[in-house]
Structures are given as structure tokens and as C-alpha cells.
Amino acid sequence: MFNLTGKTALITGGSKGIGLAMAEALGKQGANIVITGRGEDALSAAKEQLGFSGIRAEAVQSDVTDRISIESAVAHAVEQFGSLDILVNNAGMNIRKPLVEVEEEDWDRVVDTNLKGIFLAGQAAARQMIRQKRGKIINISSIYGLVGGPNQTSYAASKGGINQLTRVWAEELAPHGIHVNAIAPGYIQTPMTASFLEDKERTQKLIGHTMLGRLGELKDLAGPVVLLASDASNYITGQIISVDGGWSAR
Template sequence: MDIPTFDLTGRTALVTGGSKGIGFGMAYALGAYGARVVITSRGEEEGWAAEEQLQEAGFDAAYLPCDVTKKEQIDGLVAETVARYGSIDILVNNAGMNIRKPLIEVEESDWDRVLSVNLKGIFLVGQAVAKQMMEQRYGKIINISSILGTIGMPYQTSYAASKGGINQLTKVWAEELAPYNITVNALGPAYIRTPMTEEWLNDPERYRQIINATMQKRVGELSDLSGPVVFLASDASSYVTGQILNIDGGWTAR
């Protein structure tokens, strides 16, 4: 029996929103398993700092600026990545944002901004990278969703809508791209401890609610995403596609 490998040596991974938070954590994990890693974000200062951190860890890593809501920038990102490394084997489609407000306070501009980054951005990047992967006849697309693509929560109108859309894109793309030896899956994290979530996790009442909703009675750490993203990026997941893997300590199983 063939034993599948998690080794990513020789593979090129593109991670959007890879300069901080869970994007950086996943980029680091892919680099640790041998992948060449290209991270991208709008914030150039953070991007160059993240590139330096990855390189200091011994990884073959590069930062390329890109706004995922701008098609021409995405096309340039894909072209530059292929020019440097010859392929894009793994896409971690992660760039995202949130504006938390009660339903009746959500401005049209709030809705447009969140959906533009979280859903349009996922679509545009996925479309551009899929073209390259179809030519290669190989690829691993990992869309970053959320448990809020599955469950409801107050003050998350725009965000939850975008993440539900990501889950459906994942299933549609998996069907379309399967003939090209491309798998498409999504990760749906619950609360992961990052600078973005620190304010919420430092609120005792909010923290208590999160812990009570989670079977394992803790919040997630960046390391909790390392195994799942490496699994979906590797040949060990060659028979897994169209799936939403919730990384949530059991939250959505209740």
C-alpha cells in the first residue's frame, strides 16, 4: 500500500492575506513542510516584515503586494509568481476582513466593502489561479471560510454572508476543476488567537461565551491550523475535494 506524503518540497504556495494572523501562520506551516511560499497583502510594511521572518526561518519565501479586489493586480501577481517559480501548486485563498454591526446599523458601504474583499476577492484570485492550475493539470485550492459560513451569530450580517458564499464557491469549483486534477476545499476556523481577535478574547463575557460554545473549552491557536492546511495542500488529501473542514474545537458539531 502506498503511504501518502505530507512533504511539499518542490511545490509553490500562494497565500493571500499572508502577512499576518492566520494567513502568516499557514504560510509558515507550508514553508516548514518544504513549500516555496509567496505571500501577498495590501499592507506593504507588514508584507516585507513577514517576508523577512519567513526567510529568517530558512524558507524560500517572497512577498508580492496585491489588492485582491483589483483584477489587474491579481493577474500581475499570478504572472510574477509563475515567472519566479514556474508554477502555482497551492493556493491559500485567505484575504479577508470584517465589520461587526447590528443589522439595522450596517451601511451599504460596509456591506460592499466586506463582500468585495471576502467574496469578490476569493472569486477573482481563485479564477486567475485556476487558469494556471488547469494548464498545469494539478493544483490545490484552499479557501478560508469560517464557522460563520455554517452557523448564525449576531452582528455578522456581511461577514457571515461572505463566508456562506465561500462555502458554495468551494463546492462549485471542486466539481468544475476535478477533471484537471485540482482539488478545492475550505477551512472554517472558529476563534483563533491572533491580533485581530485579541480584543474579543480579552473581553471576559465574550470569552466565556466562546468557551461555553466549544467542546474543547478553549480558543484555537495558529498551530491548530497548521495540520489541516498542510494536509489539504499535500498529496495526502488527493481524494478530498468539495469539503468544508471546520477547525472549531467541536463548535459546529453540537
């Protein structure tokens, strides 16, 4: 049910953190992996890491905010492996500032990467999946697409937008045999959150928001992404699955 042998997965922002962890989880279930990112050195290191785990992987330098770039990454995946069965729409960033201090450039950088990038990658993948009459699109959202929080103006707006794209695409693409869902992680210990979590008092407050009394780890996302990528989720679409230790349920 969870076997992905013969499937091909494209993971945007797959060279580190959540993206790389998800690439590894899918690869360990047999999927061919294509990771994308902007940093050539990070991509090379990630590809090598996946290879050490026995995973067949390709790395493509790509910018999700550039339509031609992400379309080329999709084409590369199909050329190398014959199909594109899974998209993990993961590339993202955050600039934490109070509302009155957010610069227009801050807003544009976050929304372009987190929302426009999701749209462009999803559109490119959907065109291929429609031709195949099958596919799984997994958008990576956040608890801040579901709940409020300070200093998250552009980030929360972009993640809320991802949730709505997920619902719209799920209905639109269902007739083509394509499932669309989202994962909304809570605070996961990654390179992206490392400096933010150095504040021990702040970290304890974050832990206090969870029911399980801890922050998330990358391994906590392995099960959800494999579920949504596999035949085990063939009657699940249009859903936002929170992986947050109970944060958003309070």
C-alpha cells in the same frame, strides 16, 4: 505524503495572522512561498520572518479586490518558481454590527474582500492550474459560513458564499486535476480578533460553545492546511473542514 518540496504556494493576506501562520506551515514542509497583502511594511516583516525559518519566500503587494493586481501576483509566483501548485485563499475582514446598523459601505467592504476577492484570486489561480493540469485551492471560510450569530450579517453572508464557491469549483475543476476545499476556523487568537477578545466575559461565552473548552491557536491550523495542500488529500475535494474545537458540531 506531506512533503511539499518543489511546490509553490500563494497565500493571500499572508502578511499576518492566519495567513502568515499557514505560509509558515507550508514553507516548513518545503514549499516555495509567495505571500500577498496590501501593507508593504507588514509584507516586508513577514517575508523576513519566513526567511529566518529557512523558508524561501517572496512578498507581493496586491489587493485581492483588484483583478489585475491579483493576476499579477499569480504571474509573479509562476515567474519566480515555475508553477503555482497551491492557493491559500485567505484575505478577509469583518465589520461587526447589528443588522439595522450595517451601512451599505460596510456590506460592500466586507463582501468585496471576502467573496469577490476569493473569486478573483481563485479564478486567476485556476487558469494557471488548468494549464498545469494540477493544483490545490484552499479557501478560508469560517464557522459563520455554517452557523448563525449576531452582528455577522455581511461576514456570514460572505463566508457562506465561500462554501458554495468551494463546492462548485471542486466539481468544475476536478477534470483538470485540481482539488478545491475550504477550512472553516472557529475563533482563533489573531491580531484580527484581539480587540474583540479583550472582553473576558464574551471570551468565556465563546469558549463555552466549544467542546474542547478553549479558543483556537494559530498552530491549530497548520495541520489542516498542510493536509489539504499535500498528496495526503488527493481523494478529498469539495469539503468544508471545520477547525473550531467542536463548535459547529453542537
